[in-house]
Amino acid sequence: MVNARGISFSKVMLILGLLFLYLPMFVLIVYSFNASRLVSVWAGFSTHWYSALFEDQQILSAVWMSLKIAFYSASMAMCLGTLCAFVITRFKRMRGRTLLSGMITAPLVMPEVITGLSLLLLFVQLAELTGWPADRGMVTIWIAHTTFCSAYVAVVVSARLQEVDHSIEEAAMDLGCTPLKTFFVVTLPVIAPALVSGWLLAFTLSLDDLVIASFVSGPGSTTLPMVVFSSVRMGISPKINALATLIILTVSLVAFIAWYVMRRNEKRRRSGRLS
Amino acid sequence: MNVNPTPAPLTARVRTLLFHRRVLFGIPFAWLLLFFLLPFALILKISLTSAVMAIPPYEPVFRLAENTLSVVVNFGNYLFLLSDSLYVAAYWGSVKTALISTIACLLIGYPMAYAMARAPKHWQLVLLLLVMLPSWTSFLIRVYAWMGILGNQGLLNSLLLWLGLIDEPLKMLNTNFAVILGITYAYLPFMVLPIFTNLVKLDLRLLEAASDLGCRSITTFWAITLPLSKAGILAGCMLVFIPAVGEFVIPELLGGPDTLMIGKVLWEEFFNNRDWPVASALAIVMLALLLVPIILFHRFQSREMSKNG
Numbered sequence: 001m002v003n004a005r006g007i008s009f010s011k012v013m014l015i016l017g018l019l020f021l022y023l024p025m026f027v028l029i030v031y032s033f034n035a036s037r038l039v040s041v042w043a044g045f046s047t048h049w050y051s052a053l054f055e056d057q058q059i060l061s062a063v064w065m066s067l068k069i070a071f072y073s074a075s076m077a078m079c080l081g082t083l084c085a086f087v088i089t090r091f092k093r094m095r096g097r098t099l100l101s102g103m104i105t106a107p108l109v110m111p112e113v114i115t116g117l118s119l120l121l122l123f124v125q126l127a128e129l130t131g132w133p134a135d136r137g138m139v140t141i142w143i144a145h146t147t148f149c150s151a152y153v154a155v156v157v158s159a160r161l162q163e164v165d166h167s168i169e170e171a172a173m174d175l176g177c178t179p180l181k182t183f184f185v186v187t188l189p190v191i192a193p194a195l196v197s198g199w200l201l202a203f204t205l206s207l208d209d210l211v212i213a214s215f216v217s218g219p220g221s222t223t224l225p226m227v228v229f230s231s232v233r234m235g236i237s238p239k240i241n242a243l244a245t246l247i248i249l250t251v252s253l254v255a256f257i258a259w260y261v262m263r264r265n266e267k268r269r270r271s272g273r274l275s
Numbered sequence: 276m277n278v279n280p281t282p283a284p285l286t287a288r289v290r291t292l293l294f295h296r297r298v299l300f301g302i303p304f305a306w307l308l309l310f311f312l313l314p315f316a317l318i319l320k321i322s323l324t325s326a327v328m329a330i331p332p333y334e335p336v337f338r339l340a341e342n343t344l345s346v347v348v349n350f351g352n353y354l355f356l357l358s359d360s361l362y363v364a365a366y367w368g369s370v371k372t373a374l375i376s377t378i379a380c381l382l383i384g385y386p387m388a389y390a391m392a393r394a395p396k397h398w399q400l401v402l403l404l405l406v407m408l409p410s411w412t413s414f415l416i417r418v419y420a421w422m423g424i425l426g427n428q429g430l431l432n433s434l435l436l437w438l439g440l441i442d443e444p445l446k447m448l449n450t451n452f453a454v455i456l457g458i459t460y461a462y463l464p465f466m467v468l469p470i471f472t473n474l475v476k477l478d479l480r481l482l483e484a485a486s487d488l489g490c491r492s493i494t495t496f497w498a499i500t501l502p503l504s505k506a507g508i509l510a511g512c513m514l515v516f517i518p519a520v521g522e523f524v525i526p527e528l529l530g531g532p533d534t535l536m537i538g539k540v541l542w543e544e545f546f547n548n549r550d551w552p553v554a555s556a557l558a559i560v561m562l563a564l565l566l567v568p569i570i571l572f573h574r575f576q577s578r579e580m581s582k583n584g
Contacts, residue, residue, distance in 0.1 A: 010393070013386035014402070020383070021409050021463065024420035027430060031423065038428065084303040087296075088580055094300050103307040105576040106569060109513060111521020113538045114558045117545060118314030121321055121555070124331050147310045150303070158580045179292065204411045211523055215545075225415050232419045232528065236426070244416040251412045259404050 025248055032241035049242040056239065059227055066207050066224040069138060073145035074202035078195055080146060081153025081202070086183075088154070089161045107151040116215030119144045123216060136218035144216045145209060149202035156201060160194035161187075193265075200254065315562070322555035325349045333551050352556035361535070362557070366564065368535040372451065372526075373519035376458035377466075380515050381508065383459070384466035388507075389500075391467070392474035403471065410464040418457050418528050425453050425529070449531030457525040462518070466511040473507025474500070506575060513572035517565055537561055 032050070036043035053059060084104050088097065107115065123133055123140050133140055164187060172182045188195075210225035217223065231237045324333040324347075338345045356362045391402045409417060424430045425448040432444040447453055477500065485495040523538035530536070537557060545554040 008390070010386040010390035013383065014390035017383050017387040017463070017467075018405060020460065021406070024417065024424060024460070025409065025412070027424060028416070028420045080303050080306060083299065084307075085580070087300045087303065091296060091300060092581070094296070096300070096304060100300070100304050100307065101577045101580065102573055103311050104303075105573045105580075107311065108576070109517035109569060109572055111518055111538060111561065111565070113521050113523055113541050114318075114562060117541070117554060117558050118318045119310065121317040121551075122310070122314040125317055128331070143310055147307070150307075155576070155580070162580075179295065201411075208413050208415065210415055211542075225413070228413070228415055228419075229524070232415070232422065236423050240416070240419065244413065244419070247416060248412050251408065255404050255408050255411065259400065262400060 025244075028241050028244045029248065032238065032245040034238065034241075037236070037238055049238040053239050053242045053246075058222075059224070059239070059243065062222050062224040062227040065138070065221060069141050069145060069213075069223065070203045070206040072142050073149055073206040074199045076142070076146040077149035077153050077202040077206075078199045081150040081198060082157050082191075082195060084150060084154040085158035085161055086187075089158050104151050104154045107148040108155070110148075112209070112211035113215075115148060116144070116212040119147075119212070120215045136216055137221035140216040140218070141213050141221065141223065144212050145202075145206040148212065149205050152201050152205060153195075153198035156198040157191060157194045160191045164190050193262075197258070200258075204251070318555045318558050321552055322352055322559050323348045323350065324552050325351060326550050326552050331551065332549055349552075352552050353560070355553065356556055356560060362537075362540065365535040365537045365540045366560070369520045369522075369537040369561075370564070372454055372458065372536060373516050373522075376455050376462065376519055377512050377516045379455065379459040380463050380466040381512060384463055384511065385470055385508070388467045388470035388474055391471050392477070399475070403468075406464050406467050406471075414461060415524060417461055418525055421453065421457055421460065421529060422448060425456075448529065449534075451530065451534055453529040454526050454534055454536070457529045458515075458519050458522060461525065462515040465514040469510040469514065470504060470507040473504045473510075477503055509571065510575045510579075513568050513575070517568050517572065520565060521561060 033045050033047065034042055035046035035048060081104075084100065087094065088101050088104070091097065119140075120136075123136055127133055169182055169186050172186045173179065177185065208225060209223075210229050213223050214226060217226070228240055228243070232240055320336055321333055324336055326332055327334050334347065334349075336347060338347060387406070391399060391406070394402060422429075426432070427444040427446065427448070429448065431447065432441075435441045436444065481499055481503075482495055485499055486492070490498070521538040521541075522536060523542050526534045526536040526539045527542075530539070541554050541557045541561075544550050544557060
């Protein structure tokens with residue numbers, strides 16, 4: 001396995017693994033252009049399913065609903081997750097720190113059916129006791145998504161916070177900066193890339209969630225995964241192939257831009273160090 | 276920030292500083308207490324009630340009538356779970372499926388992570404993005420893709436028929452095999468990521484030393500690389516195993532009528548039978564099964580989060 005130049009077992013596995021990850025998605029993309037409904041028959045190139053997709057009002061309104069929820073959830077999760085990461089990495093002796101770090105890591109692995117059910121029960125009880133939330137819908141989904149997305153943001157941001165040189169923060173405070181100002185002037189610019197990637201991760205997680213949203217949503221708030229799920233439950237649907245292609249292309253584009261920016265920054269950093 | 280270089284008496288400034296810290300700490304703490312921890316107490320409470328046709332569909336635990344508070348606790352749901360072999364089979368099926376999928380992910384993911392960690396620096400970022408990219412697209416759609424591949428008239432069967440390897444389509448969709456394949460496929464990136472971050476930090480001089488001392492490369496791997504990447508392996512396995520036990524989408528779309536998994540059973544109890552107390556009891560038992568793995572994962576993760584910080 002250590003054989004550096006030749007073709008090693010691990011390299012072969014890497015290539016096979018990547019093929020395994022990408023072939024099914026590639027199949028979806030190819031078949032979204034198939035004129036036939038059937039997967040086994042290739043009836044010629046067609047963009048028919050794309051025009052059908054854009055005429056489907058139910059899908060379009062679900063897309064809009066999901067994008068709104070994902071935007072608000074990602075933004076709130078970014079704030080909450082960063083705060084979590086900050087207090088856990090900086091306030092070592094705070095009482096309750098162990099409990100907080102437990103509550104922020106558990107959502108990473110908690111099965112979705114449990115999270116969804118538990119939050120629904122909370123909302124039902126709250127509505128009984130306080131009258132809020134009167135209807136379940138966008139707000140309850142937003143709260144649910146914010147909670148589990150914060151955990152992912154906290155992991156991404158705390159990894160970055162650990163790399164930040166502590167002494168710069170201390171120097172700023174010794175020179176009379178208030179902690180708040182120190183955070184915004186010294187810490188925030190350094191961890192900004194982590195905030196961006198945390199926000200993006202939270203956005204995709206929220207956009208993709210079916211199970212938790214199904215539990216805590218109410219009538220009239222149908223998200224995109226719910227529409228996709230109810231239609232693929234019935235079997236193959238070419239419209240969903242078209243939708244899948246659009247999602248895969250969008251994510252690939254964003255990932256490419258992220259890679260490009262990271263590479264440029266890396267190069268700039270390296271040339272800065274050399275000069 | 277928590278080190279005060281000059282030990283001074285608690286001046287007003289320090290006191291406000293401490294107050295601000297407590298507020299900063301309190302915000303995420305209160306949010307998670309309310310929206311993460313409290314709900315678990317509620318599941319436990321509802322699991323001890325009995326179902327009724329009402330809104331909400333369970334009986335209250337605390338009843339106040341004629342100045343007496345009565346507490347009604349019903350263990351019936353748990354006894355019901357034990358007595359019906361369906362539920363026991365579903366738990367066993369979930370754990371078994373999750374375990375096989377985790378092992379499959381590890382066997383595929385470890386060599387992938389190893390090759391990535393040994394790749395030239397400028398390749399590592401590209402490879403990492405390539406591995407993680409599928410997990411950023413839709414989970415639901417990636418599972419759905421296999422429906423078109425594994426079906427009786429699907430791509431794989433058509434291919435095998437065309438090659439003449441089989442005479443009639445193999446039944447692959449709606450089997451336990453499809454569920455295991457689906458879980459392995461969907462969770463593979465979460466296995467690769469922690470192992471890669473672990474292997475990439477490995478001190479290469481250790482490997483050089485071993486080889487200088489005459490260790491064969493395969494021995495070096497077993498004696499040095501593998502033991503040192505234990506933490507990454509553990510984290511990866513937990514990231515796959517724990518959510519896979521409660522998986523609902525994959526058994527629902529790729530599994531058949533004989534696929535018994537607890538996430539699916541819980542979903543059906545809740546949405547189809549509207550039996551909230553039994554669904555809650557199912558969740559509590561699942562949580563009890565997963566407690567040890569979750570604690571293991573938490574210990575790893577909190578070590579990662581508070582390293583040298």
